[in-house]
Every structure is written in C-alpha cells, then in structure tokens.
Amino acid sequence: MQLKFSADSKSLQEIRDSLRDIMKKHSVNECTMRDIVLAINEACMNIIQHAYAGQTGEIQINIEKLPEQWRFILIDSGTPIDIINIKPRDLDDLRPGGLGLHFIRKTMDHVEYRHTKNGKGNILELTKNITK
Amino acid sequence: MECHTHTEGGYCIVTLEGEVDLHCSPRARQEILKNLEQNHPVLVDLSKVDYIDSSGIASLVEGFQVAKSQQLDFGLVGVSEAAHQVLQLARLDKVFSIHDSVSEHINKS
Numbered sequence: 001m002q003l004k005f006s007a008d009s010k011s012l013q014e015i016r017d018s019l020r021d022i023m024k025k026h027s028v029n030e031c032t033m034r035d036i037v038l039a040i041n042e043a044c045m046n047i048i049q050h051a052y053a054g055q056t057g058e059i060q061i062n063i064e065k066l067p068e069q070w071r072f073i074l075i076d077s078g079t080p081i082d083i084i085n086i087k088p089r090d091l092d093d094l095r096p097g098g099l100g101l102h103f104i105r106k107t108m109d110h111v112e113y114r115h116t117k118n119g120k121g122n123i124l125e126l127t128k129n130i131t132k
Numbered sequence: 133m134e135c136h137t138h139t140e141g142g143y144c145i146v147t148l149e150g151e152v153d154l155h156c157s158p159r160a161r162q163e164i165l166k167n168l169e170q171n172h173p174v175l176v177d178l179s180k181v182d183y184i185d186s187s188g189i190a191s192l193v194e195g196f197q198v199a200k201s202q203q204l205d206f207g208l209v210g211v212s213e214a215a216h217q218v219l220q221l222a223r224l225d226k227v228f229s230i231h232d233s234v235s236e237h238i239n240k241s
Contacts, residue, residue, distance in 0.1 A: 009154040010155055038185065038218065049154075101219055103218075
C-alpha cells in the first residue's frame with residue numbers, strides 16, 4: 001500500500017485516520033494500532049518541521065504487512081537529516097518539545113534512518129511486530 | 133480539537149476535546165498560557181481527549197513550567213486512557229498533578 005500526503009500539519013488527521021482504517025481492516029489490536037498511529041504521526045511531524053521546515057512537499061508512506069510484522073517506510077524529499085546525531089533527549093530534562101524521537105523508539109520495534117539514493121531526501125523505516 | 137475554558141472553584145478549567153496534534157495544539161497552548169498570564173491557576177481537563185501527540189504534551193509541559201514560575205497551581209484532571217498512555221511514555225505521569233476531577237484536585241490542594 002502506498003499513501004501520499006502533503007507535508008502540512010493539516011494532513012496529520014488524515015494520516016492518522018488512514019492508518020486506523022487500514023489497521024482495523026486487518027484486525028490489528030487496539031494497543032498495536034495506537035503505537036503505530038503515534039509513531040507515524042510523530043515521524044510525519046518531524047518531516048514537516050525539520051525535513052521541509054515550512055516548505056511545501058510530500059510525504060510518502062509505504063505500508064507492508066508481513067507475516068510477523070508491519071513495515072512502514074516514510075519517504076520525503078526534504079533536507080537530508082544528520083543521521084549520525086539523531087538521538088532522543090534525556091527525559092529528566094523537563095522541557096516542552098523533543099519527545100517525538102523518544103515516542104517513535106519506544107513504540108516501534110525497529111527504527112532506521114537513511115538518505116534517498118539521490119541524496120535529496122530521507123527514508124525512515126519503522127517496523128512493528130505483530131502481537132497476538 | 134475543541135478547546136474551551138470555564139471557571140470553577142477559583143480555577144480556570146481548560147477543556148480539550150478530540151485529537152490534540154501539531155495542527156491544533158497551538159490553540160491549546162495559547163488558551164493555557166493566556167489564563168496563566170492573567171494570574172489564574174489552571175487545570176486542564178483531558179477527559180475528552182482521544183489522541184495527543186508530543187506537541188500537545190509540550191503545551192502541557194510549558195503550562196506547568198510557566199505556572200511554577202508564577203507560583204500558580206497547575207494540574208491535569210480526568211486524564212483519558214489515550215492521554216495517560218502518552219504521558220506515561222514521556223514519564224510525565226509522575227510529574228504533573230493528576231486527579232480524576234476538578235473537585236478532587238481542589239479538595240486535595
């Protein structure tokens with residue numbers, strides 16, 4: 001499955017609703033669905049705020065259901081991110097913001113960042129194991 | 133997301149309803165901060181929140197910090213299951229003052 005959205009905060013509701021529809025059609029349990037929706041929403045927020053940083057653009061979400069897991073690949077053509085220095089902040093440092101990466105890593109089983117082959121964008125691969 | 137404020141027991145109760153995300157959390161942030169700037173203690177009612185992302189949580193954290201700097205009371209009431217799970221992920225469920233209702237918060241203060 002391939003979904004495309006404009007990289008705008010107005011799209012986030014549609015993104016979440018689309019994911020929920022797909023998860024419900026596949027009878028994904030509530031807990032897993034909640035984790036997936038949260039992680040992908042946060043990932044899209046990061047794309048909007050950092051990769052595109054206010055510029056127009058597109059977010060492509062490829063969704064694959066494998067026997068034991070769901071795989072999501074988010075592709076953007078925004079500014080290539082500094083992959084080496086991506087890290088969630090220390091939660092003991094109480095301040096607004098900076099929680100998105102932490103939420104993604106806590107809810108997904110595998111998180112991998114890379115750049116597109118042409119070096120002009122980013123690919124984020126997220127996988128979530130299916131629990132029965 | 134819907135956002136409205138009423139007063140009860142000397143507090144401004146900011147009620148958020150629906151899904152609090154990057155697109156609409158600025159309104160929540162503005163409402164919380166506006167009431168604090170007017171020197172009112174604030175309780176944020178999250179009982180009707182179906183979803184909240186990190187930007188929504190950031191608004192709550194900012195409210196908490198501004199309230200603390202102004203020595204005003206700030207808390208969360210009626211936290212929905214959806215909101216509670218995200219607060220737990222952020223390890224903020226032990227940071228905020230959380231009660232089931234406005235009256236419970238007021239009686240415990």
